[in-house]
Amino acid sequence: MWRAAAVAMLSIRVIQGFIYWGGGSRRFIYAPSKLNPDAPTWMANKFQTAMPGALFGSDHLISVMLQHFWLLYAGVILFSAAELIVGAMLMTGLLTRVAALLSMGFAVVLMAMFGWQGATCIDEWTMAACNLAMGATLLLGGSGAGSIDNVLMRRNPALASKSWFRWMAGSLPLPVKDTTFRNLALAVLAFVLVFNIGTYSYYRGSVFTPFHSGPVSPTKHHLALSAARLLPNGSVRFHVYLDAGTPEAPVHVVAADLLAGDRHPVAHWGASDLSALPKAAFANDYAYNKFAAGPFGVRAPMGAAATVTLPPPRATAGQPRDARFLRLTDVDGRSFSVALEGGLPR
Structure with a gap:
């Protein structure tokens, strides 16, 4: 059953990895002008558009970064590199649970900064909400089939008995009892539900209140x-x-x-x-x-x-x-x- 689930989740792992790898590769390989401070597509412009509706104080962080070029440039390079690396790790199934946890962190950051944007619907929220749920699934389920984690364990069978490897990689179930795993899965579900539905309610309502355009309108200047x-x-x-x-x-x-x-x-x-x-x-x-x-x-x-x-x-x-x-x-x-x-x- 675990093997069947691992094969079933291959599409989630590969596409989740491709999303983040694509974000990093666009900046480093296919559209390097995004990392050029003199180009109109320089990422600072994108950050500045997000500032008015950014949550959890991230608007102040964006403002500080925009006023300190060295901090801004280092942040853009490091975040882009992290997306590229984590995306490659997910696609190849290398230390899958670590990569999945990092991808969840990316989703939270992107949601907080850009989640309010979207002229016809909250496009940025939708992307981040799906990525958070996909990352949570991979964190719990691991990589399983078609992964470097599997290759590493085949070459060194002793890794199967190492708790640290099973928590970081994804070839085997987590080294916990069924009841503990269920409680962990429910806790992860609660976090995903509260964060995703809570931010949606804040941005647009339609959960406990009627639909509204949000504290910061994405359509009207x-x-x-x-x-x-x-x-x-x-x-x-x-x-x-x-x-x-x-x-x-x-x-x-x-x-x-x-x-x-x-x-x-x-x-x-x-x-x-x-x-x-x-x-x-x-x-x-x-x-x-x-x-x-x-x-x-x-x-x-x-x-x-x-x-x-x-x-x-x-x-x-x-x-x-x-x-x-x-x-x-x-x-x-x-x-x-x-x-x-x-x-x-x-």
Whole structure:
């Protein structure tokens, strides 16, 4: 029965290994531009798109990495190499239980960072959820048929009696009693269920609550504005963070307005004014996804954050010194506002 199960699980082991091997091999062999900091496909851009919805404090970890190149580059290389090695171990059945445990760790990390993304469904969650369950199955069941673990044991039969080998490799059942194995399997099942269903409920509901778009929307762009201030020369400085939306398309800010206390506009910057902003008007927090002037106003990819300075408006509909709010409007007509700190000297 154990041999039959081992043969039955071959497809799980090989494909689970191929998934991770494919992730590493793309970066090292087939698409090395992903590891090139000067290329638009550099992995840092992908990390930055994940930052707004990352769980368990991993958003802060991503931010620190993005601000320290040596840490970022080392992390990308090490993670890619680990994926490549673990994938090869699973496909060949080398120390299968160790590789399966590591693959579960990868799934948890990827779920925490990217699980919220997916414009039509939570694609990244689906991938990580399946990988976690597959890794758990291989951890318990091992490699069995068609594996290097088997070859090692055939060449050195004494390994069959070594507990450490049976816990690390996968040719034989775990060296525990049936009751202990059942309890271990149930504990692993509980972890997989709680983590997968819990994150799904957090991201989309549909478990104990109605379906919802999640704390961070993967479809609608959202701009978080802060530290907005009128400067003595009439210009406006503020911080903006694109903290929701799809990484497949940038946000386009087509208008900016100063509003009085009654929300009446007192100054306006149109799309042409925003498109004419110089590079010096943008102090980006990160060196990768950035806010910048574009053909239709100000544009930014997912996860971008910057301090922006707008020049004094060319024409006003009132007294800028009466302004109390700053409002940005994107190309889809959504507006985002923030109260101004302080005011112009009278």
